[in-house]
Amino acid sequence: MDLWVDLSARGNRTAAIYRALVQAIGDGRLRAGDRLPPMRALAADLGVSRTTVATAYERLTAEGYLAGRVGAGSFVTAAAATVPAPAGPAATDTAPGGDVAPAATAPIALRPKTSWDFLPDATSSRDGPLWADFRVGLPDPTLFPFDAWRRLISNELRLRSRSPGTYDEPAGDPALREAVAGHLGRSRSMRAMPDDILITNGTQQGLDLLARVLLEPGDVVALEDPGYDRARELFRSHGATVTAVPVDAEGIVVQRIPPQARLVFSTPSHQFPLGIPMSLQRRRELLQWAAERDAVIVEDDYDSEFRFAARPLEPLHALDRSGRVIYAGTFSKSLLPTLRMGYLVAPPSLVPALRAARQLADWHGVTALQSALAAFITEGLLAGHLRRASAVYRRRREAMLSGIDEHLGEWLEAVPSAAGLHLTARLRPGVSLRSADIVGPARAAGIGFEGLAAHFAGPATVDGLVLGYGTAQLDSIDGGLAGIARLVRRFASSP
């Protein structure tokens, strides 16, 4: 028989031969009982080593396509015809590792549930270069003490090399849970015991674990509107009925929360994206409401470690006496999002189920990183970092506030806020502007920020700009805001 093997393509020759033979069997050029060319002969034909051919034959034999008879070479088995031949022509075979052939696109046999229409954004790192970077919710990585971090990780790995290497505690490294409890006490005056804390892969996983243990399909979840779309999508993906509750100057409008809501997701310290803190009065109303309705409040305290007010409001958790507030914290803003490090502070009644859910979800986090973070906190490096970073962010924030006033004041006013890494500028009464009209052109001009309207689940009741200063370099702020102003002037219409 003549066996055509294309070896022109990049990639492993054994694989090409393997695939060519499978193909030949699949389309009937090779039939049960057919004798294959002797390895030496085929190797010579193809100009490859005998081993290359031998390896391919061996693989085919292991898979049941071929059988060998001593002294008589290799034959196609009777079973071979019924082996489903891998799809795709051998000629196209090249492989990423340069090793074996990639599967040609398989027929679309498997489809996800229809509910998976949600598609992730391209990651921010894919954005073009920004000379004025007002992206939201990102800390400045250049402020992170990488050298100290590297030292701690290195120490940890040295210790790990003597560890049993077994699976670890789903709730997280006990040392880190103790360090976080202490940190919350110092920085947020929260009363949390290490056993109340579960380390998570960022806040997102914390919310996911809560949804797993608390929500039945159809349960009603109330979210602030405007609000955090990732939380909205997450609860929806668990089959919850997500309702949007308006936010006024004091925070979420408690009277508008559906009476049957099982869970309320809220951002009291720094409403996302508006930036306002929830008033003390409103906090009490919310706690009262939850107690009466037997509901859960999830407090997402995502970036309030950077505070710029004389008298910070304590977390809702610190006011809660009924054990209904679950606190979600993260190091994504205070350190780096790529660390994927966050935590829940949950009532003892939920901790065992949350541990179980974590173990089923992904067992536990990366232990060495957790222990390194514990050392980072207990050595005072976190506190020092927060002090230094806060000073930097404070200057940027002040430059933003005066720049917004100077360049955008005609159309927009900054929403009062006391913490965090972003400011929201809201359209002044009578001014009409669609933020969606300018986000794209600005991005194209190297200025990154978000539109306020885009953060509404329902129809946007207010529009404006959401401007981060975590990654905004001080000397770019004034020019960036001036650049935005030029676009606003073009698209805005005042009465």
Add this chain to the structure above:
Amino acid sequence: MDLWVDLSARGNRTAAIYRALVQAIGDGRLRAGDRLPPMRALAADLGVSRTTVATAYERLTAEGYLAGRVGAGSFVTAAAATVPAPAGPAATDTAPGGDVAPAATAPIALRPKTSWDFLPDATSSRDGPLWADFRVGLPDPTLFPFDAWRRLISNELRLRSRSPGTYDEPAGDPALREAVAGHLGRSRSMRAMPDDILITNGTQQGLDLLARVLLEPGDVVALEDPGYDRARELFRSHGATVTAVPVDAEGIVVQRIPPQARLVFSTPSHQFPLGIPMSLQRRRELLQWAAERDAVIVEDDYDSEFRFAARPLEPLHALDRSGRVIYAGTFSKSLLPTLRMGYLVAPPSLVPALRAARQLADWHGVTALQSALAAFITEGLLAGHLRRASAVYRRRREAMLSGIDEHLGEWLEAVPSAAGLHLTARLRPGVSLRSADIVGPARAAGIGFEGLAAHFAGPATVDGLVLGYGTAQLDSIDGGLAGIARLVRRFASSP
């Protein structure tokens, strides 16, 4: 007024004062309008610094309990009475961080869904010391090249310090996906493109993502019985109806899979826990069945990188032409479980939904670790490690096989297997023994292993011992098996 503050308790004095005042307001000893003792006076009374008192007053003011009047000191606000007072007597206040008071146990307001009866095991590391360690599914951490790993992580963190620090790609580091595709080509002759691969936090998260995108509540999932209980619990936690399908000498009994099954979870290379490889004939039957029923096959290839047979069977994935097999791989056995590093190889039709599910679940993995692992693979360190480790495990495995034969042969016979990190010894016909009777006593005597019966979801059709050799030191194997034999002799009854 006289304010009783107990400062005898360990812990932060500011917190003690804070809580004592909240308590006094809560139980009415302090009423709206009451004037608090001047800071200086209270500080003197309590023998603490004025700042300590000032900080407590400031916190109470921020929370709305107190208001200050210049020159007139601090007063209890009218609102204060309505602030829910934190529970628990001030006298018990001590804090983990030694900083603020812990919440006294809150009333059990929140309860998990009833489905969360699953409780995680104590982690293996909590087990007492084992002189003969036959635990299942654990690699030997002392074989892991920690120094090289530390170097790669350190390099990565050095690079990271110049990275944008934004959120990353949910599917995982492209370099790692390419490295894994190449590795799968070389070690498993699999045809996978980097875009088919999603990096996960171990296999467990891979299964969780699949459940999210494929399963509706009530969907039927078929698992091998005996089988992997974590997978069983996971699918159940997503509302699936999990059915146990028997396993015979060739693998899962395809005719016994319920016709309406949407997903079949299988371990073809090294059936867990029996250890048998699925026969080629049975693989074809399974693929055929899935094609006819439009079902999904999840192939959990958890430890087959350690192979001890001349002719390894390729993964089921390599035989699949219809794109119905999703391959789940892990580095938990080939490297370390604490790395939490695994991956899925999925058909293009599922990848976007899986990416979305990953982003909602916890956004992405720890990027620095993924990049370090990519370098670990491309530098050939993984291949080298697998070679060295395989040689070590091969010797242990052989010692196990002969030891089982010598010490336990009277009652048990090793189940044929060709790969992995554990062996299963099955009771010989006529011998009766409940493995559950000896696992405890053996563990108490410092010998760790698992019972086969414990791995059945339904009634156990066969019993025996599941004996890992990943962590079994060579010189402990013979003695360990002899020790097990003494227990078996005590509890077994032969005809």
